[in-house]
Amino acid sequence: MILWNEDALIGGHAALDFSNTVDDQDKLREISRISDWSTFLEWAKVSSMFSNKQIDALENEIQQTEIPRLLANIHALRETEYAALSCIVSGEIKPNVAMQTLEAGIKTAINNSSWVLDDISYKWAVNRDNPHWVIDVLTLSIEDLLRSEDITKLKECGRCTWMFLNKGRGRGRQWCNMSTCGNRAKSASFRSRKQ
Numbered sequence: 001m002i003l004w005n006e007d008a009l010i011g012g013h014a015a016l017d018f019s020n021t022v023d024d025q026d027k028l029r030e031i032s033r034i035s036d037w038s039t040f041l042e043w044a045k046v047s048s049m050f051s052n053k054q055i056d057a058l059e060n061e062i063q064q065t066e067i068p069r070l071l072a073n074i075h076a077l078r079e080t081e082y083a084a085l086s087c088i089v090s091g092e093i094k095p096n097v098a099m100q101t102l103e104a105g106i107k108t109a110i111n112n113s114s115w116v117l118d119d120i121s122y123k124w125a126v127n128r129d130n131p132h133w134v135i136d137v138l139t140l141s142i143e144d145l146l147r148s149e150d151i152t153k154l155k156e157c158g159r160c161t162w163m164f165l166n167k168g169r170g171r172g173r174q175w176c177n178m179s180t181c182g183n184r185a186k187s188a189s190f191r192s193r194k195q
């Protein structure tokens with residue numbers, strides 16, 4: 001059972017917390033924390049990505065038969081997002097396949113959505129009649145991250161593939177979490193010094 005506590009939400013943006021739903025302690029991204037619909041639902045509830053109405057729809061309106069395809073699309077989107085963000089972190093600014101795939105997905109998500117007044121500003125609201133709406137919510141959150149100035153603060157953990165917005169000065173933080181990757185990196189360098 002995955003514990004979706006504040007340690008799972010260190011990205012600084014909901015789209016980064018989504019990319020960070022893997023459990024690997026290295027760069028492989030082979031262990032997904034979203035292994036089935038119930039773990040996705042638990043993550044959606046603690047993340048700031050979905051509204052209360054959308055959470056209700058996730059719990060009560062998704063057909064069982066849709067779930068395998070939805071989970072496959074969620075995983076594919078997450079890995080495309082990670083690949084695109086990795087290019088940004090490594091300073092690769094030329095167009096890449098991952099960013100082009102995201103661009104196509106963003107266009108589809110906007111096309112599926114309505115332009116609505118939200119309190120004092122406008123935003124894209126996904127259409128829940130569209131069976132693809134869950135993917136649209138995730139995609140529009142990634143679009144929000146990519147368009148924000150915060151993207152210049154994007155950093156990847158020195159040990160795993162979790163990403164976060166580095167709000168500190170200078171080099172700032174190196175690890176997703178001091179208590180996990182930070183400590184592992186420290187004890188690894190201690191071991192190598194002893195040898």
Ligand SMILES: [Zn+2]
Nearest residue numbers: 157160176181
């Ligand atoms: Zn890490």
